[in-house]
Amino acid sequence: MRVRAPAKINLALLVGRLGDDGYHPLVNLFQAVSLLDDVLAAPAEPGCFTVTMTGESAGVGEGPDNLALRAARLLAEEHGGDEPLGVALTVRKTIPVAGGMAGGSADAAAALLACSVLWDLDVAPDQLAALGSRLGADVPFALLGGTALGTGRGDVLAPVLTSGTFHWVLAVAEEGLSTPAVYTRFDELGRGRRPEELDVPDELMNALRTGDARALAGQLHNDLAEAALDLRPDLSRTLERGRELGALASLVSGSGPTCAFLCEDESAAIDVSTQLASTPGVQAVRRVLGPVHGARLVSPTH
Ligand code: C5P
Numbered sequence: 001m002r003v004r005a006p007a008k009i010n011l012a013l014l015v016g017r018l019g020d021d022g023y024h025p026l027v028n029l030f031q032a033v034s035l036l037d038d039v040l041a042a043p044a045e046p047g048c049f050t051v052t053m054t055g056e057s058a059g060v061g062e063g064p065d066n067l068a069l070r071a072a073r074l075l076a077e078e079h080g081g082d083e084p085l086g087v088a089l090t091v092r093k094t095i096p097v098a099g100g101m102a103g104g105s106a107d108a109a110a111a112l113l114a115c116s117v118l119w120d121l122d123v124a125p126d127q128l129a130a131l132g133s134r135l136g137a138d139v140p141f142a143l144l145g146g147t148a149l150g151t152g153r154g155d156v157l158a159p160v161l162t163s164g165t166f167h168w169v170l171a172v173a174e175e176g177l178s179t180p181a182v183y184t185r186f187d188e189l190g191r192g193r194r195p196e197e198l199d200v201p202d203e204l205m206n207a208l209r210t211g212d213a214r215a216l217a218g219q220l221h222n223d224l225a226e227a228a229l230d231l232r233p234d235l236s237r238t239l240e241r242g243r244e245l246g247a248l249a250s251l252v253s254g255s256g257p258t259c260a261f262l263c264e265d266e267s268a269a270i271d272v273s274t275q276l277a278s279t280p281g282v283q284a285v286r287r288v289l290g291p292v293h294g295a296r297l298v299s300p301t302h
Helices: 065-080 103-117 125-135 141-144 177-189 202-210 212-218 226-229 236-243 266-276
Strands: 002-015 026-044 049-055 086-092 147-151 156-159 164-173 251-252 258-264 282-290 295-299
Touching: 002 103, 002 141, 002 202, 026 103, 026 141, 026 236, 065 164, 065 266, 086 103, 103 125, 103 141, 103 156, 103 295, 125 141, 125 236, 141 147, 141 156, 164 212, 164 236, 164 266, 177 226, 202 212, 212 258, 226 236, 226 251, 236 251, 236 258, 236 266, 258 266, 266 282
Parallel strands: 049 086
Antiparallel strands: 002 026, 002 295, 026 086, 026 147, 026 282, 147 156, 164 258, 164 282, 251 258
């Protein structure tokens, strides 16, 4: 069984004050984009769970902490019944590791779906999402895809209506950033919002509904950007460069360090992506579209 799951961009990320559970309450407007990780689940001896990482997976271990492996084990424990199960997972990574694009969550989502099909388990989508949220706050969104508003830890989702397709360019940084480290810096800066400030403006929802990239550009916002830039000041040069090259807007994606650039159309995106590649500190540039669907089974021959 082969499943692909998408990376995400945060169109709006509003962050409250740290809660007693060690998480921050969020308002998180996600969009899934056409940068996909691929998880293959092959039969294995009962009780045998393995993962092999391939593609752009430097720094991701294959031990028990691997998120795809944890997803497979959790699914077997919670929904596997009495029969001992096993799986050999192979993850092919395209989503940057520690890039603020929920690559680990995409792998967990893909592993949940692939194993549920491989083992022929009767698990409803909302049960998979509930398991997913135990693995990471962004896993339910990687299962759902599209554009959605996340509240709570970002894992309570409501789909958002959009029209058309948005053109994005992504600048992948040479070195990753740890999500907990960015949240800690955010706390140190004392920027947590009060509950009444956790709200997405109507203008943003309207821009998505009408598919108006220019209007959307004026509404993109990320509360974690200041903390990410504080830890990685070099990113501000990348953000500026994208705007000089004609992007409508530039923003840090989630906790960074990947930077996302919204472009007017395909030809503008080609211009930005070609020229951004030579910016110092930029390891790779990707041109992607959003929204795309969530984790999905692909035919075994693809
Ligand atoms: O849930 P996930 O494993 O993706 O989160 C990684 C880390 O990011 C958490 O351990 C926590 O430090 C931080 N986080 C947070 N508030 C959220 C989501 C994540 O503080 N809503």
